[in-house]
Amino acid sequence: xxxxxxxxxxxxxxxxxxxxxxxxxxxxxxxxxxxxxxxxxxxxxxxxxxxxxxxxxxxxxxxxxxxxxxxxxxxxxxxxxxxxxxxxxxxxxxxxxxxxxxxxxxxxxxxxxxxxxxxxxxxxxxxxxxxxxxxxxxxxxxxxxxxxxxxxxxxxxxxxxxxxxxxxxxxxxxxxxxxxxxxxxxxxxxxxxxxxxxxxxxxxxxxxxxxxxxxxxxxxxxxxxxxxxxxxxxxxxxxxxxxxxxxxxxxxxxxxxxxxxxxxxxxxxxxxxxxxxxxxxxxxxxxxxxxxxxxxxxxxxxxxxxxxxxxxxxxxxxxxxxxxxxxxxxxxxxxxxxxxxxxxxxxxxxxxxxxxxxxxxxxxxxxxxxxxxxxxxxxxxxxxxxxxxxxxxxxxxxxxxxxxxxxxxxxxxxxxxxxxxxxxxxxxxxxxxxxxxx
Amino acid sequence: xxxxxxxxxxxxxxxxxxxxxxxxxxxxxxxxxxxxxxxxxxxxxxxxxxxxxxxxxxxxxxxxxxxxxxxxxxxxxxxxxxxxxxxxxxxxxxxxxxxxxxxxxxxxxxxxxxxxxxxxxxxxxxxxxxxxxxxxxxxxxxxxxxxxxxxxxxxxxxxxxxxxxxxxxxxxxxxxxxxxxxxxxxxxxxxxxxxxxxxxxxxxxxxxxxxxxxxxxxxxxxxxxxxxxxxxxxxxxxxxxxxxxxxxxxxxxxxxxxxxxxxxxxxxxxxxxxxxxxxxxxxxxxxxxxxxx
Numbered sequence: 132x133x134x135x136x137x138x139x140x141x142x143x144x145x146x147x148x149x150x151x152x153x154x155x156x157x158x159x160x161x162x163x164x165x166x167x168x169x170x171x172x173x174x175x176x177x178x179x180x181x182x183x184x185x186x187x188x189x190x191x192x193x194x195x196x197x198x199x200x201x202x203x204x205x206x207x208x209x210x211x212x213x214x215x216x217x218x219x220x221x222x223x224x225x226x227x228x229x230x231x232x233x234x235x236x237x238x239x240x241x242x243x244x245x246x247x248x249x250x251x252x253x254x255x256x257x258x259x260x261x262x263x264x265x266x267x268x269x270x271x272x273x274x275x276x277x278x279x280x281x282x283x284x285x286x287x288x289x290x291x292x293x294x295x296x297x298x299x300x301x302x303x304x305x306x307x308x309x310x311x312x313x314x315x316x317x318x319x320x321x322x323x324x325x326x327x328x329x330x331x332x333x334x335x336x337x338x339x340x341x342x343x344x345x346x347x348x349x350x351x352x353x354x355x356x357x358x359x360x361x362x363x364x365x366x367x368x369x370x371x372x373x374x375x376x377x378x379x380x381x382x383x384x385x386x387x388x389x390x391x392x393x394x395x396x397x398x399x400x401x402x403x404x405x406x407x408x409x410x411x412x413x414x415x416x417x418x419x420x421x422x423x424x425x426x427x428x429x430x431x432x433x434x435x436x437x438x439x440x441x442x443x444x445x446x447x448x449x450x451x452x453x454x455x456x457x458x459x460x461x462x463x464x465x466x467x468x469x470x471x472x473x474x475x476x477x478x479x480x481x482x483x484x485x486x487x488x489x490x491x492x493x494x495x496x497x498x499x500x501x502x503x504x505x506x507x508x509x510x511x512x513x514x515x516x517x518x519x520x521x522x523x524x525x526x527x528x529x530x531x532x533x534x535x536x537x538x539x540x541x542x543x544x545x546x547x548x549x550x551x552x553x554x555x556x557x558x559x560x561x562x563x564x565x566x567x568x569x
Numbered sequence: 570x571x572x573x574x575x576x577x578x579x580x581x582x583x584x585x586x587x588x589x590x591x592x593x594x595x596x597x598x599x600x601x602x603x604x605x606x607x608x609x610x611x612x613x614x615x616x617x618x619x620x621x622x623x624x625x626x627x628x629x630x631x632x633x634x635x636x637x638x639x640x641x642x643x644x645x646x647x648x649x650x651x652x653x654x655x656x657x658x659x660x661x662x663x664x665x666x667x668x669x670x671x672x673x674x675x676x677x678x679x680x681x682x683x684x685x686x687x688x689x690x691x692x693x694x695x696x697x698x699x700x701x702x703x704x705x706x707x708x709x710x711x712x713x714x715x716x717x718x719x720x721x722x723x724x725x726x727x728x729x730x731x732x733x734x735x736x737x738x739x740x741x742x743x744x745x746x747x748x749x750x751x752x753x754x755x756x757x758x759x760x761x762x763x764x765x766x767x768x769x770x771x772x773x774x775x776x777x778x779x780x781x782x783x784x785x786x787x788x789x790x791x792x793x794x795x796x797x798x799x800x801x802x803x804x805x806x807x808x809x810x811x812x813x814x815x816x817x818x819x820x821x822x823x824x825x826x827x828x829x830x831x832x833x834x835x836x837x838x839x840x841x842x843x844x845x846x847x848x849x850x851x852x853x854x855x856x857x858x859x860x861x862x
Contacts (some may be wrong), residue, residue, distance in 0.1 A: 158795070159850040163771055164858050165615040166778035166829075205781075236828055258824060260831035261807070265824065293781050294789075294821030 168548070170207035171236050171292055173200060176218040177211070178241035178254070188277065192243055192252070195281035196288065199299045199325060202542075203289065203525075204549030209235055221255055230259045237265070239288060245274055252280045256288050266291045278327065279568070286567070298520035299324055302565040303527065304342040304351050304368075307331065308537050308558035315537070315558075319353060321368055324520075324564075326554045332368060341385060341516075341561055346392040348565040352376065354384045363397050365412070376410060377417070383408075385428045389456075390436045396420070398428040407441060407458075420458035431476045431483075432456065433500070440464075440474040440483050440500075451485055453500065464502030473516060476500070478566070479523030482545065486515045486528075495528045497545060508547045513538075518564045527553070529560040611768065612858065615775045766847070769838035778829035780856040781821055787857045789814060790822040794830065795851045800844050802835035811851070826854040 175197045180189035200206035215229040221240045230238050241254035255267040268287055270280055279300060286297025307320040307329075319332035319339050333339055333355075340361075342353035349369050354361050363376040363386040376395055377383045382405075386397040389409070396409045407420040407430050421427045423445055430441040433456075440453045446463060449470040454461035465471040469489035476483055482497040487507070494510035495517050513531040520527070524545050531538040537558030543550040781790060793811040796804055808830045810823055830852075839847045 159767075159847050161767065161771060161774075161850055161852045162612070163615070163774045163778060163852055163854050164612045164856065165775040166780035166825075166854070166856055166859065167776060168780055171779055171825075236832070258828065260828050261824070290817055292821055292824075294816070294818030295781070296817075 168546075170201075170205055172207045172209055172234050173237040173239065173288075173292075174209045174214060174230055174233065174235035174259075175200075175239045176214055178243045178252075179219065179221060181242060181244040183243065183245050188245075189241075189243055192241065192277060192281045192284075193239075195278060195325070196239065196285045199282065199285035200288065202325070202551060204544055204551075205289070205293055209233055221253060224262075225257060227257070227259050227262045230257075235259050237288075237292060239284075241284065243277070243280075248274050250274045250277060250280065252277075252284065254284050254287070256291055278323070282323070282325075295524055296522040296567070298522045298525060298564075298567070300568050301521060302344075302348065302568070303540070303553075303562050304332070304344060304565070305529075305540060305555070305559045305562040306339055306342065307556065308560060309335075309556075312535055312537070319351075319366070320555075320559070322555070329556055332366060332371075341563075343387045343563045344565040345388040346390055346566055348568055350388075350392070351563070352386040352388060352395050354386060363395065365395070376412075377408070379417075385430065387431055389432050390434055396430045396432065396439065398430070400426075407439070409456075418458075420454075421461070427452075429473045431474055433476045434478050434480045438476075438500075440476055442472045442474060449488075451483065451498075451502070464500070465498065465505075466502065467505055475517050475519060477519050477523040477545075478521050481523065484517035484519060484526050486517065495526065495543070497526070506547065508543045508545070509541070509550055514541075516561050518562050520564050521566045527562045527564055529562060531560075611771070615768070615771050766839050766843065770836055770847075770850075773833050773836070773838065774829050774852065774854075777832045778854060779825045780859055781818065781825065786816075786818060789816055789818045790854075790856050792819075792823045792826045792854045793851065794823075794826055794854065795849070796830055798836060798839070798848050798850065800841055800848075802837045802839055804830065804834055805848075822854070822856075826852075829854075 175193045178189035178192045180186070183189065185191070197208035201208050213233045215232060216226045218225065218240050221242045225238055225240060236259055238257040238259050239254055240257070241252065243253075244251040250272050251269065252272070253267070253269040256265045257263070258265050266287060268284075270283060272280055282300040285299040289295070289297035289299065301324045302321055303324055304319065304321050307318045308315050309318075310316045316335040317339055318335040319342055320329055321332055322329040332351075337355050337357040339356075340354045342351045344351055349367060351366050351368060353364055353366065355364055357364070358375070361382045361384050362378070363383045365374045365376055366372070376386065377397065377399070379399060380401070382400040383397050384400070386395050388395055393413065394409050394411050396407060398405045399408050404424045405426045405428055406422060407427050408417055409420055410417045420430075420439070421441075421443075423443070425443060425445045426449075427441055427443045427445070430439050432439055437456050438453055439456050440451055441461075442449050443452050443461070444450070445452075449472050450463050451465040451471045451474045452461040452463050464483075465485070467487070469487050471485050471487050473486045474483045475485070477497075481499065483500055484495065484497050487494045487496055492510055492512070493514045494507045495514045496505060496507040498505040508526065509528070509530075511530060512533045514528055515531075517526045517528045519525070520542075525542050526545065527540060527542045529538040530541050538560040540553040540555055540559045540562050541550060542553060791812065795809045795811055797806050799805045808827050810827070812819075812823075814820070814823070836847075
């Protein structure tokens, strides 16, 4: 008897044994490989307010949370008019039956207490069907921070239900565009991720483009024509302190921070070619990364800081390349029809977002970092400038409908679902999403 | 002996002849309602019955609609009576001697009679034609066939009406386009008819289970859960999770699977007579295929 036969016999016996064991247990096995991607119905009654000067304070908090979760496309906040139980305290168990009856799967109860200018916010997230608390937390802050607290609670709920980090306690820096089309005034502006608290960072005297956040979310880098030639600047958004990054002859543009915030990578154009450079912000030492006679631009670091994606027309047409963060040989990763530009590495490292131009259309898409799995998320007359939410699940971009109208900001899920416009005071372009605030 | 043989032979021949005759004379009956049969795997089936993700929930299966119909006025019996009067008036100028005398009577009758949708539709149809084939008036006047005087329900007229409408219609028309035949919809009757109990259970869970789409590490989303059921199809105890994990992604996936199991109660698609087989179920929730696709 050969060894192989023995093994086969053994295998057969093993299989028999498993079979009989299963039969003895008589457990019905079922694989469910398909589910829905419908938003989770969630009830968010007004927070119980204690000592708040504004009687609507509790409602404001719950409304911000509801609006955040609704915009994510993963939650469907239930209309408060349907609620049966009125939440008057968060210290007792809710009547789950009442919430099941209105088909809520999750319930958020909360209390916000103000005393001596300090704010205490507590919330509990309940699984209505299992009748369990999923999360309960408490935050202390200053009274004027109630909006941020609402975002932080939204993030906690989002994380517990979806398993991914939230992105609500974040900001967007963008280029605000006002005035008639031929004399557009472009100002750097900052706002919360939901469009609230808009603040202008520049006055609109000079053209500004491509603002980008540092990993600490308090500094941005951008390009401006302030000195005549376009140059790369740094701006501390808390102090207003401004600094020129690169004072070389030639045009510097398309800046972006390294993930650790210590370096800025940018393009420098001299003559007809543009190459990639990186500058250490402390030592001001500058290193050349590419040396070509073509246009290399739009560099973006991988989240671990070891690689860089950028666009280049070295192959004849704009395509996306990836190379080591120290320079060296670059590998082309985009091979589809059309021209690829503005690659941006996802903060979670799995995808690179890009703008793709085919004949008369501009699309926003994503591909894996090796160029596979390309997927177009949105397409139209003009879409450009993708930027990632810090959890890598949502992309913001701007869309210009053409004609006399101007660009507006939009968000779309990496799955291509849930495209939404983000309201801004006037036209807006070049958005950049901050990391989660500290 | 010979007689016996003859009788036997004749008998056999008769039976043979009868069978040949009866079999040959009748063509194989053609079923009007084709039963579509597709070979699909179990997972494909779940996918089909899951329906479109973005589609609104439809309570009942929608009819097949290939083109959008022209806007029709809302069905309103009282309004229709008035509408019909106008149509009759418009028909008056062209000389139609045979129908004329009958008009006042029929009109009066209709005005008095309770609204009858069939009669209304019939009258409308007639109004379209300049030469009324069958006037609702006197029996002797129509050249082809006599019609009853009153615009009451008449099976023959209905048949004529239906025939006309059928020939005029090019495509199944309706208010909204719907290319999907009801087979394949989660609520389509055909799909439900062919569902086995297990597939129905799978379909229900697939409908209720919210997958964290767009998750980066889908392998963390695989959850194995064991449930014990009561004969009435409700959970005998909270679901037991057999896989373990600590990541937020796993916790989210686990909870969403448990929620689906709670919400799916009672599992009434499982027949009580098979209770022994389904009282203990081990379910693997695995969204990886879905996320990859």
